[in-house]
Structure formats: structure tokens, C-alpha cells
Amino acid sequence: MAEDKIELVVIGGSAGSLEALLEILPGLKKDFALPLVLVLHRKQSNDSILTDLLTARSSLKVKEIEEKESPRNGTLHIVPPDYHVLFEQDRSFSLDVSERVNYSRPSIDVVFQSAADVYQNSLACILLSGANADGTDGFRYVQKNGGITIAQSPESAEVSYMPEHAIIANVATHVMDIKSIISYLNTL
Amino acid sequence: MxxxxxxxxxxxxxxxxxxxxxxxxxxxxxxxxxxxxxxxxxxxxxxxxxxxxxxxxxxxxxxxxxxxxxTVNVTEMFRDPDFYRVIKEQVFPQLFAKPFIRIWHAGCSTGEEVYSMSILLNEANLLHKSLIYATDLNPNVLEKAASGILPLSHMKQYSENYIAAGGQRDFSSYYTARYDRVIFNEDLRKKMVFATHNLVSDSSFNEFQLILCRNVMIYFDKDLQGKVLNLFDASLEKLGFLALGSKETLKFSSINPKFKQLERNKIWQKIK
Structure with missing residues (x-):
């Protein structure tokens, strides 16, 4: 099942996804080489608690996205609160404050779709726990462009609604529990 | 499809x-x-x-x-309340002694930030000697901004932002509600001038003590960002202030050496 040409992994999460992340990140191999982008629904705030917390739990470099930066290998790029993130053709990040999508800014759909436009079949997206329908349309678009979509198994999710929504819509390439997600990422 | x-x-x-x-x-x-x-x-x-x-x-x-x-025209009143607190506590004190205050909101969209500024100036007793130039490339949004009319449904959020920004009054005293709309008080609006201005093609038109351009330049490429920052530099008097959005920075620009950042806030003062 190993996909040898994935060049970017985008993880989307909402309610209950932090717990999943705090299991996934420490499980990644020390030399995990790809760039990761994390889009989480969260309260608007300028604090660095999330960045600090995730830094403490992983060997990746963790930083909040600044405009016009490019994804870097071995780095977890966090989408800032209250902004959508889009990808330019040269793969650099653009920030955007346009309308909420699925009541959310950042919206997981928006980031998945924009990443798919640029990365096409070299993209893997993971949808974790949440109580929102965000991510399903994005998954559909990623698949259409040849990318891989992975939904957290509803049994393993603290809030099953979000991954289940994508699974029922038949847009998840794989359904995986946390352990399988970790081993999948470690094969990339 | x-x-x-x-x-x-x-x-x-x-x-x-x-x-x-x-x-x-x-x-x-x-x-x-x-x-x-x-x-x-x-x-x-x-x-x-x-x-x-x-x-x-x-x-x-x-x-x-x-x-x-x-173009993206999403905006709100007192967006990032801490930003307004810093304007009030660190920028206004340096404007008190001025006989006349000129402020430019570049890319003001439907005007929510312009009304926020007017309220702050009013509470600091500076509004009477201020003139706020509010510009956008888009005449439609300027028309909305000049009308002072906003949906009533937004007022709860804006009132919370206002309080978080250190507002001291009853927010609802600034507007009159009718059906599902509110209209902001005439005295807040009388110091505003609305005009079309395109940051891409138009030049400097005055000298200001404070320029605000928040979440506009995130849509520009690096060259255009540089060009617009030069325009702002040319439009600011010495010791004037430039305020940007929470993810924007002067750091990598050619005008950066002429400016000093107010701690970690997205406000820079022109020192040269």
C-alpha cells in the first residue's frame, strides 16, 4: 500500500482531534521527511499554546504558517486561526480571510482543495475526529485529482461525525485507526 | 459538475x-x-x-x-480586539498634541474598521480634530461603507469585540436599530471621507499620521507588496504609524530600516 510519490500530507481535524494528533505525532519516525500541514478548527487566539504543545510532542519542527513561506521537509506547518490557507503554483502558502466555509475559517475543505490543485496525485490528506461536515468535499476533490484520502476510523475517533461523513459519502480511499495512520505515514 | x-x-x-x-x-x-x-x-x-x-x-x-x-470583502468591527487596544494605548497618546490628525484606511472594504476607528477616536476625545480617509478600489463597497448601515445580526459579535478592545460604553449607543439593520450615528460618520483609490495604480495623495492596511497585502505578490509599502512610506509623516494585518509584516521589505515595530504588535512607527 506504500505510496512512493507523496510529497505533502495535509491533516484536518476538529473536535477531539487534538488527542489523536498527540498520539500520531510522537509515533512518527525521527527522520520523517515530508512537509505536513495541519488545519484545525479552533478558537481564534494569538497565543502559541498549540505550537508549543505540538513541538513538545514531536521531533518535527512545528511552526504557524506565514504568508509566502513554502512547505519544508520534516516540518509541521499549522494553519493560523481565522485564516484559510491556499497554495500557489510554486507551492508557497497564501493566506486568505474570505468567507467562512462550513462555518469555519480555516476550513478543511478549502485547504484540501487548494493543495489538490497544486499537488495533484502527490498529495495525501487525513481527516480526523470532529463534529462538522468539513473535509468531505475536499476529500472528493483530492480523489478526483489523484490524491489519497484517509479517514480516521469512527470507532477510534473521539467525535466520529466528521470522518464518518466522508466515509458515508464514499470519498475516503482508506479508513484507518491511529496505529495504521502512524504506520502509513512512516512508509512515506 | x-x-x-x-x-x-x-x-x-x-x-x-x-x-x-x-x-x-x-x-x-x-x-x-x-x-x-x-x-x-x-x-x-x-x-x-x-x-x-x-x-x-x-x-x-x-x-x-x-x-x-x-476581491475579498470580509471584514468586521474591532477585528483582533488587542490590536485596537494597542492603537488606543500606544498610538493615540502620540497624537494628542497634534492640531490635526489624518488617518488613511487603505482597502477599507465595507468600512467596519473605519467605524471602529471613529468610535475609538471619539472616546479618546480626538475625533473632532481628525479626518479619516477611507479608500478602496471598489466603488460598490465604498457606497456601503458610506451608508453606515450594517446587519443587526452582527452587533452581538461586534459588541463583544468592542468590549475586548477596551471599549467603555454601551456599544448600542453608537447606532440605531431598525428591523434587521442598524445605522451608525451621524457624528461618527461626519469625519470620514470615502474615495476610490487603487493601490496598484494610484499614487500618494496626502501625508498621514496613521495608515491602516490590514489583510489587503496578503493578496498581493512580493513585488506589489514592496511597491505598496513604498507608497505608504511616502504617505506617512515622520513618526507616523503603519498598521498591518495580524499575519503581515514589514520585516522583509526595503522600508523596514526606516521603521520601528511596537513590540510584537503589527504596528510600525516611521523613525527616519
Whole structure:
């Protein structure tokens, strides 16, 4: 099942996804080489608690996205609160404050779709726990462009609604529990 | 059926808009434009790119809508309340002694930040000697801004922002509600001047003590960002302030050495 040409992994999460992340990140191999982008629904705030917390739990470099930066290998790029993130053709990040999508800014759909436009079949997206329908349309678009979509198994999710929504819509390439997600990422 | 346009089609469209109508979006970030154009095609039911292109080439009245919809006009009152607190506590004290205060909101959209500023100036007893220039490239949004009318449903959030920004009064004393709308008080509006100004093509038109341009330059490429920052520099008097959005920075720009950042806030003072 190993996909040898994935060049970017985008993880989307909402309610209950932090717990999943705090299991996934420490499980990644020390030399995990790809760039990761994390889009989480969260309260608007300028604090660095999330960045600090995730830094403490992983060997990746963790930083909040600044405009016009490019994804870097071995780095977890966090989408800032209250902004959508889009990808330019040269793969650099653009920030955007346009309308909420699925009541959310950042919206997981928006980031998945924009990443798919640029990365096409070299993209893997993971949808974790949440109580929102965000991510399903994005998954559909990623698949259409040849990318891989992975939904957290509803049994393993603290809030099953979000991954289940994508699974029922038949847009998840794989359904995986946390352990399988970790081993999948470690094969990339 | 998912509507989509290619990168080449987008370039073609931008060329048309520049050539025929004189609006230059060629230095805007493409990812946002791409998303906005496909969104507009969905909203206005264009079955293909050819139809959209024809409409834009052929119908000057549609261009207004095009410009309004492909630029982002999402804004709110007292967005990032801490930002306004810093304006009040660190910028205003340096303006007290001025006989006259000129402020420029560049890319003001529908004006929510302009009204926020007017309220703050009023509470600091500075409004009477201030003039706020509010500009945007888009005449439609300026019309809305000048009307002072906003949806009543937004007032709860804005009132919370206002309190978080250190506002001391009853927020509802600044407007009159009627049905599902509110209109802001005339005395807040009488110190505002609304005018179209395109940051891409228009030049400096005055000297200001404070320029605000928040979440506008995130849609520009690096060259255009540099050009616009030079325009702001040329439009600020010495010791004047430049305020940007929470993810924007002067750090990598050529004007950076002339400015000093107010701690970690997105406000810079021109020191040279």
C-alpha cells in the first residue's frame, strides 16, 4: 500500500482531534521527511499554546504558517486561526480571510482543495475526529485529482461525525485507526 | 459538475480586465483569484469560461460585480480586539498634541474598521480634530461603507469585540436599530471621507499620521507588496504609524530600516 510519490500530507481535524494528533505525532519516525500541514478548527487566539504543545510532542519542527513561506521537509506547518490557507503554483502558502466555509475559517475543505490543485496525485490528506461536515468535499476533490484520502476510523475517533461523513459519502480511499495512520505515514 | 478554469484561462481573463477596463490584477496572488473566479462562475451560473470571458469583455456593468466578487470583502468591527487596544494605548497618546490628525484606511472594504476607528477616536476625545480617509478600489463597497448601515445580526459579535478592545460604553449607543439593520450615528460618520483609490495604480495623495492596511497585502505578490509599502512610506509623516494585518509584516521589505515595530504588535512607527 506504500505510496512512493507523496510529497505533502495535509491533516484536518476538529473536535477531539487534538488527542489523536498527540498520539500520531510522537509515533512518527525521527527522520520523517515530508512537509505536513495541519488545519484545525479552533478558537481564534494569538497565543502559541498549540505550537508549543505540538513541538513538545514531536521531533518535527512545528511552526504557524506565514504568508509566502513554502512547505519544508520534516516540518509541521499549522494553519493560523481565522485564516484559510491556499497554495500557489510554486507551492508557497497564501493566506486568505474570505468567507467562512462550513462555518469555519480555516476550513478543511478549502485547504484540501487548494493543495489538490497544486499537488495533484502527490498529495495525501487525513481527516480526523470532529463534529462538522468539513473535509468531505475536499476529500472528493483530492480523489478526483489523484490524491489519497484517509479517514480516521469512527470507532477510534473521539467525535466520529466528521470522518464518518466522508466515509458515508464514499470519498475516503482508506479508513484507518491511529496505529495504521502512524504506520502509513512512516512508509512515506 | 465541478466548474474549474485553467491557469492559462485565468491569465487571459486578467489581461482582458486590464486591457479593456484598466483594472490591474496581474500582481495579485493567483491562488485566491483562481478560487474567487470559480466561485463567481458558480454563483452566477456560467456554464463555461468562454461565457464568463464574453460577459466581462462585453458588459461594462458586470465588471463592477466581477471586481467586487474576486476581491475579498470580509471584514468586521474591532477585528483582533488587542490590536485596537494597542492603537488606543500606544498610538493615540502620540497624537494628542497634534492640531490635526489624518488617518488613511487603505482597502477599507465595507468600512467596519473605519467605524471602529471613529468610535475609538471619539472616546479618546480626538475625533473632532481628525479626518479619516477611507479608500478602496471598489466603488460598490465604498457606497456601503458610506451608508453606515450594517446587519443587526452582527452587533452581538461586534459588541463583544468592542468590549475586548477596551471599549467603555454601551456599544448600542453608537447606532440605531431598525428591523434587521442598524445605522451608525451621524457624528461618527461626519469625519470620514470615502474615495476610490487603487493601490496598484494610484499614487500618494496626502501625508498621514496613521495608515491602516490590514489583510489587503496578503493578496498581493512580493513585488506589489514592496511597491505598496513604498507608497505608504511616502504617505506617512515622520513618526507616523503603519498598521498591518495580524499575519503581515514589514520585516522583509526595503522600508523596514526606516521603521520601528511596537513590540510584537503589527504596528510600525516611521523613525527616519
Amino acid at each position: 465541478e466548474i474549474s478554469i485553467s491557469n492559462e484561462e485565468l491569465e487571459q481573463l486578467l489581461e482582458d480586465v486590464l486591457e479593456i477596463h484598466g483594472y490591474d490584477f496581474t500582481d495579485y496572488s493567483r491562488a485566491s483569484l483562481h478560487r474567487r473566479v470559480t466561485r463567481l462562475m458558480r454563483l452566477d451560473n456560467f456554464p463555461s469560461f468562454a461565457e464568463l470571458r464574453f460577459k466581462i469583455r462585453d458588459d461594462a456593468s458586470y465588471l463592477k460585480r466581477f471586481v467586487e466578487e474576486i
